[in-house]
Amino acid sequence: MADSSWIAVDAMGGDEGLAVMLAGVARARHQFEEMKFLLVGDEAAIRDGLKRHPNLSQNAEIVHAPDVISGDEKAGQALRRAKTTSMGVAIDCVKQGRAAAAVSAGNTGALMAMAKLALRTMPGIDRPALAALLPTLGENDLVMLDLGANTEVETKNLVQFAVMGAAYARVTMDLESPRVALLNIGSEDQKGTEEIRDAAAVLRNASHLPMTFTGFVEGDRLSRGAHDVVVCDGFSGNIALKTAEGTARFVADLLKRAFTSSIRSKIGFLISRPATQLLRDRLDPNNHNGAVFLGLNGLVLKSHGGANELGVATAIGVAAKMVRADLTRRIAEDLRNFERQAA
Structure with missing residues (x-):
């Protein structure tokens, strides 16, 4: 041990x-x-x-x-x-x-x-998954997996990722029954690949597990705070993660450029510094560092x-x-x- x-x-x-x-x-x-x-x-x-x-x-x-x-x-x-x-x-x-x-x-x-x-x-796991915490507008961060370990997955892999992600959420955020969703191109039941639809069917019937399956979520809703765990294949997850990080840097650079464009902007920056500092802290990847191979x-x-x-x-x-x-x-x-x- x-x-x-x-x-x-x-x-x-x-x-x-x-x-x-x-x-x-x-x-x-x-x-x-x-x-x-x-x-x-x-x-x-x-x-x-x-x-x-x-x-x-x-x-x-x-x-x-x-x-x-x-x-x-x-x-x-x-x-x-x-x-x-x-x-x-x-x-x-x-x-x-x-x-x-x-x-x-x-x-x-x-x-x-x-x-x-x-x-x-x-035992019971075919492939490990890379999971990390992402910031949201909700009370808790978001556990997302897989973020790059598996570019192609089967239904059973997605289900296993959901079980592991829910356990991770319970540990890191002290949640009794984390809300689990599958990343998809739409929220309707007929959307997505066969593997995603089949995984959703399995998770809907997994009421014995300490998780609440909430269905599908689209990429633009990841940061809203409506879910605690989002499951996907590593190809989609890595793209989503890199896009989110790039957007965060874009927003930070845009604010910096806006606040240094004129004397009036610099005065505005001094007035709004507490709010911009809060934004900077939320977007800083160093405050959400640490991905685990589950x-x-x-x-x-x-x-x-x-x-x-x-x-x-x-x-x-x-x-x-x-x-x-x-x-x-x-x-x-x-x-x-x-x-x-x-x-």
Whole structure:
């Protein structure tokens, strides 16, 4: 059994480098004082970086890994170097029970391939899914999956994603019966592919599960707050996620341009600063960082490659909350209940 007080961090992954990764871990340490960290990567570089974070040094161990997976490295090539890379060794810490979760900001394809090979899928799961939290206008964020792990899916995959997503929503947002919807091109029953329509039929009859199936949702309604979990294939989900992130950056840049266009605009900005700051915080991906591969026999989280110190801390915080709530066990229980009812 994994030690629930330890999280393995790929200290060498990510676009911003070791310094940002360590700063993010140190920040997370202040929020989750019971957690300890295995910092995986070049031992000499990590030891030198820890000089800036003496408090973290007391609650961390260094696990040496001489190699790093590059951002453009193919998954097949990465797999062959899993035993010597910071990403592969961090995942192996989960497999060996040294850590309860692994966090990396490195190559997503390589992380998925390594995690699936090392940890394998849970009983009842055919394919793992990448899930993340998206901001909404409602009281809670939105759990969305799959976000890129599976470009093509079958009906059973969508149903399994729904079960895992609902469990994730209950853990992260403390919801008793999350509202689950399928992403579709229309809300009518006859819309969408055969796989989506068949999955909807199965979920409508899954009243024994701790979720409420709400039907189909279109892409323009994702941020309205009417759903807690949205399920889709990885191709559609990744496009939806990237579109949402691009729109957020567009809005932020548009506001910046508008408020600096004239003296009157600058005065208006000073007056409206509290509101614009709230908007900036809601749209900042660093406040919603941390996507998890659901369906594996262990927890592996993906941080944005370009995440700053706050973003890294947010991703580690998501991992800590899932470790606390024993998410893997709760997903397994829901799957067993679903299979018993189906039988």
